[in-house]
Amino acid sequence: xxxxxxxxxxxxxxxxxxxxxxxxxxLSIKLVEEKLIMFVPLFIIIPALNNMIGDFGIIIVSxxxxxxxxxxxKRSSWRFHFVKHLFKDIFLAAIIATSxxxxxxxxxxxxxxxxxxxxxxIKLFLTSLIVVIILVLIIFxxxxxxxxxVYKKNEDPDDLVIPITTSIADLGSxxxxxxxxxxxx
Amino acid sequence: MKIAGKxxxxxxxxxxxxxGAQLIATTFGRIGGIFLTSAADxxxxxxxxxxLIPGFLEMHGNILGSLAARLGTALHTRKISPELKNSPFIxxxxxxxxxxxxxxxLFLGLLAFLITKMVFGVVDVKIIFVSVFALILSxxxxxxxxxxxxxxxxxxxYDPDDVMGPYVTTSGDVISILSLLVALWVVL
Numbered sequence: 343x344x345x346x347x348x349x350x351x352x353x354x355x356x357x358x359x360x361x362x363x364x365x366x367x368x369l370s371i372k373l374v375e376e377k378l379i380m381f382v383p384l385f386i387i388i389p390a391l392n393n394m395i396g397d398f399g400i401i402i403v404s405x406x407x408x409x410x411x412x413x414x415x416k417r418s419s420w421r422f423h424f425v426k427h428l429f430k431d432i433f434l435a436a437i438i439a440t441s442x443x444x445x446x447x448x449x450x451x452x453x454x455x456x457x458x459x460x461x462x463x464i465k466l467f468l469t470s471l472i473v474v475i476i477l478v479l480i481i482f483x484x485x486x487x488x489x490x491x492v493y494k495k496n497e498d499p500d501d502l503v504i505p506i507t508t509s510i511a512d513l514g515s516x517x518x519x520x521x522x523x524x525x526x527x
Numbered sequence: 528m529k530i531a532g533k534x535x536x537x538x539x540x541x542x543x544x545x546x547g548a549q550l551i552a553t554t555f556g557r558i559g560g561i562f563l564t565s566a567a568d569x570x571x572x573x574x575x576x577x578x579l580i581p582g583f584l585e586m587h588g589n590i591l592g593s594l595a596a597r598l599g600t601a602l603h604t605r606k607i608s609p610e611l612k613n614s615p616f617i618x619x620x621x622x623x624x625x626x627x628x629x630x631x632x633l634f635l636g637l638l639a640f641l642i643t644k645m646v647f648g649v650v651d652v653k654i655i656f657v658s659v660f661a662l663i664l665s666x667x668x669x670x671x672x673x674x675x676x677x678x679x680x681x682x683x684x685y686d687p688d689d690v691m692g693p694y695v696t697t698s699g700d701v702i703s704i705l706s707l708l709v710a711l712w713v714v715l
Contacts, residue, residue: 345616349623353593357631360589361638364582390553393696396588397552400692401545404596408603408688431542439549446553500596505589512585 352501360509382451383444383458383466384523390443391470392515395477398432399507402485407499410489429482433475440474441467469522477514481507544689552693556700573711575643575654582635583658583707587665587699588692590631591673594624595691598677602687611678624670625663632662653714661710665703672698 409415409424444467448458458466485507489499597620601607607616636658643649673695677687 345619346623346626349597349620350626353590353623353627354630357586357589357627358634360585361582361631361635364585386557390556393556393588393693393700394549394553396585397549397693397696400588400592400596400696401689404592404599404688404692405541405686407596408600411600411604428541431545435542435546435549438546439553442550443553446557450557498597500593500600504593504596508585508588508592512581 348498349501352497353505356502356505360505363509363513381462381466381527382454382456383447383462384519384527386447386450387443387466387470388516388519390447391440391473391519392512394436394439394443395474395481395511395515396508398436398478399481399485399511400504402428402432402482403489403499403503403507406486406489407493407503410493410499415490425486432478432482436474436478437471440470444470465526469519469526472522473515473518476518477511480514481510484510541686541689544685548690548693552697556697573651573653573657573714575639575647575649575651576657576707576711578642579635579639579654579658580707582638583661584700584703586628586631586635586662587669587703588696590624590627590666591669591695591699592692594620594670595673595677595687595695598674599681599687599691602677602681609678609682611674617674621670621674625666628662628666629659632659635662657707657710657714660713661703661706664709665699665706668702668706669695669699672702 405428406415406425414424415422444463447466448463451458485499485503488506489503492499492502598607601616602609607614611617633655636655639654639658640650640652643651643654673691676694677691680687680690
């Protein structure tokens, strides 16, 4: 199969599926819309969190796929040195980036006239951290597990798994944030 | 021992690249948000545009993120040379991404049209034109940018797998929103 046909065949179905998921993604946020408008930092942090988790999905899949094609990984195992270190790198980067994002949203919201007390900052930090940890874990396991399965089926994980992880990041972050905002604020 | 040291060095480099790209993307990603906020009033001019936006923004990460990942893998496995040349691999990747962009743009527009019709009872076919036109326009800018950047990062010693994801989604958000505004200006 030529490259063009392979990309179109592998990507089309999953992109259409991702489009449908994303188009409905805003619905969960709609349920906590009032709280989001009241707390400006939440409004600032949602798109950033959404993007960040999707970015980690792309990084995990592309690095894992490169390792598969380089024949450095021959079977699905979580004990591989590379998988363990990738997990450590992503997890640590996610925690640092989330802390930076919370700080940035607090500072930016101050310019819009919102003053956050310490109770709010702690709640925002915990909410964001819980969402990021849960979703990074889910995305990591899907990327490695499904990535290996797709590769074994002679398909390219870059084409199939990236849209899936970004959609999960999109829907998951909005749904998880909505639930946590409802419970915490 | 030597191998372990080498791997550790590579992992450390990976971590620095991942966190660096992510922090830059987070900072500059807010520019897209500012564009969107400043254009908020225009987003109500065509019914269904708010339904279209999440999927529209998501598609750039999906299409171009996959392209950057494929290029990264091809560069690492030496399937292509680090110089950006008019090879069949690049050509077919570009054509495939343009085709995917047009088809997905059309699908997203149709989906936004149908959701708006069913939920709000409003019929306006302009949303389909806006979706396709904006997706083509953004791809015209983003495709060469993604190609050039992936090769540039690789030649400079950065791993495209670490940096291209955040780069593509952040630049994609900003360019997509600008493209949507241009498409609105043309269609209205």
